Amino acid sequence: MTEPSTRDEKLELGVELLAHVEREELDLAAAVDRIETITTSPALTRDILDAAEKRGVIDREGARLRVNTGGTYVEYERQVVAREGDFECRRCGASVSTGHFIELDAGELGPFGSSCIRKVTGRESESESE
Template structure:
């Protein structure tokens, strides 16, 4: 479970959004875990570490550690299922983060997960 928490905190640190609803954050974290306790632990740890601020159902990512698509996104060819939308994909995009690899995602879902879209 610790690996999922670390991965979730690092993903939150990579969000490019100015603000998100808690529901939008949970939607993205569900690519890592659907366990409410783990999600709560991710949010609490990220807040304690200054990665996010929360106020009245709104989450404000504090960082500027955006994903470098050239350095931190790895593309692999094969038969995959997108972790976000469940679609079958032949090109998988994986986030290569310190806490581990996260994916696969389709081309539009990788942008949604990181906040580029």
């Protein structure tokens, strides 16, 4: 799989990533943190959130999001692939020798370090307030 290059591909990947977050609720900042692994464009970030809401993937209530796709979490055994090499984590920018990539229907997202992959998928939160 190749990294998404067009705006539409990034939008689809962003919506699918939100659909696979392993939390029923998260705050807007946590959602934006995940989306920023795809794009740092504020306009595209807004479009991803709008598309996810229109498609029923999320409901927005102020600065909180409710994920409506119960049970569609990233399956680590099937959808997360680890590759050895010299990588830079898409989330934190750290150099990593093992890159973790998420394979979604809309495309591949990564590389991530071992702790950032858990944060991006929602298996580990950055704060207890999430």
